[in-house]
Amino acid sequence: MTKKANPGHAHAEKLTRPVAGKSIALKELSAYLSLSQSTVSRVINGGAKAHRIAEATQQRVLEAAASFGYEANVIARSLRQKRTFTVGVLVPEISEGYSTAVLSGIEDALLKEGLFYFVASHRHHEELLAEYPRLMISRAVDGIIAVDTKMSEEVRVPVVAVSGHWHNQNSISVELDHIQAAHLALEHLQKLGHQRIAFIKGQSFSSDTSRRWKAIREVAKKLGIEIHPELTIQLVSPDAGPEPGHQATQELLARRIPFSAIFSFNDASAVGAITALREAGLQVPRDVSVVGFDDVLFAASSHPALTTVRQPLRQMGQIAATTLLGLIQGDGKLAPGSVITVHPEFVIRKSTTRSPH
Template sequence: MNKKPNANLAKPKSPAMIDDSFGRKSIALKELSAYLELSQSTVSRVINGGAKAHRISEETQRRVLAAAAEFGYEANVIARSLRQKRTFTIGVLVPEISEGYSTAVLSGIEDALLKEGLFYFVASHRHHAELLEAYPRLLISRAVDGIIAVDTKVSENIPVPVVAISGHRHSQHMISVELDHRLAAHQALEHLQKLGHQRIAFIKGQAFSSDTSHRWKAIREVAGKLGITLYPDLVVQLRSADPSPEPGHLATQELINRKSPFTAIFSFNDVSAIGAITALREAGMQVPRDVSIVGFDDVLFAATSHPPLTTVRQPLRQMGQMAATTLLGLIQGDGRMAPGSVITVYSELVVRKSTARLSH
């Protein structure tokens, strides 16, 4: 004899709908959660992009999103902001948005913020003084909960939590994420020294970059310990804010025109190292047959350049993720890190085909 279906297993009735301020039909979180027979926190986490972080099953995510689409549910961000006194928005300051350093760091920031369901603004200042002054105020006027400053000097008077990446400005008002430049310099110089190079040329970073002076100080200290002579004629500096390889190209032309022999170049970043390779090729020199080159950062195209670039790898994506999660901790007041702290990250030498043993 067939049993009657259990009424308790029947699908719940469609939830009550309400009119929003535009006369559209919508549903509240409470009603949507009751309809799905899930907690409001579970439904909220799925809607706001936090399902992965809270290990909510894909089946549950599909159910929630399907019901939200069917009944026109949208998270009420304004209500959530008023309730928690937050806007769930982060401001990010970068020198420029181009292939290389900033893009890699931004990808890590994005990973962490999207995981927590946060929105973010990115402001590119190109090192213009007026924008460096105006953009933090502009972000604060947009009611951001905090700011991440990438290779950007910011004022100590910002009234929201700040995390700086490569800021090198230790302040009781912010947390800094910084590379151990002494280790990075040692990895590059020891590698070139073991290959027999002693007359090493250096392409310093632009004066406005936060990393330039700290990295150069580290290079001088490490060179002294390794017994490598720094020749003034073999030191040039990137001058333009252009994020392309052209500044590195021009700096290497300047080196070549000085007529002071060198067998290797340690360049401030991978982008300028690519420009250096082009300048050497135009002068009839081959890399690494005539000149070995070491870059810095290990951006995406470093492995596919011609030749593939030996470089000091910064954990750029990880630095972005660290900065974002640290900032969220400050905003939430978790007490794990206090303003004024410094988070140190470490480099890795990646040996490819742009360096070789000195043959003459």
């Protein structure tokens, strides 16, 4: 029996019901339905609602998948190739910011290839950092993507890290060029005449913290910018939102040491800093300029709109996922232990201006 696509989809392939021993690929099913592979994969893997896929489209996909035995053949393919076509993703937390942007890129790449993935959020709890990789392996994942999360050398599946900075022989790391990022931000503030810059460092558990601070110190020295210890403070709270930056800036202000700009570890803490400055009767950027890091979705809509270092977070997620697939498939393009470097941009908005001093 041959089933035809809806009228108007002339380019769709005709597809016959597979015979025993043969399987239908996602590409074939997508072509038959005249839909993208990612749309078909999202419906089959339960992601239709999150991506607002129309119910009529969902019904078409599920009916065709059932008609051609797609899901049954996925199981057969797994057995035949000794793979589960499942990937585990470890993140510190899931919020509207860094992790969500990276996950979006991971999802794009994995769903395009018809892979299922699940996410575990460890909140920096040591017992979960140790337990989750073991649980993922016990569920037969083909590989793991670790986002800002340190992994053990003992993990026995391919691993790709996003902002890992803990290089070992078993993983590939996708990392930002932090020297370039620091140069973009500090040169911008220097050109605006800022001499006394306060720095809000990241939490000690973040993989990016030490690498980014080292880059800032190195670039500041080259530019002739003095880093004042009394104007340097570290985020303490594990919360992902603006409150850690709010608390840090309150402490900076309590020291009563003048500064004209703040360079904050991420956009969330920069927004918290702006709130604390406003509560102290200071205006941004008239009195104090503020620079963030990441360029997450809310950076452009904050008040004032945030000047920030843009990490290509979605691209980093995509790179991590495609790199992991290459490791799983043994394509030999990159060996474990390799580092993939991505580059930042600098986005000037309304939170910085010339120094008032």
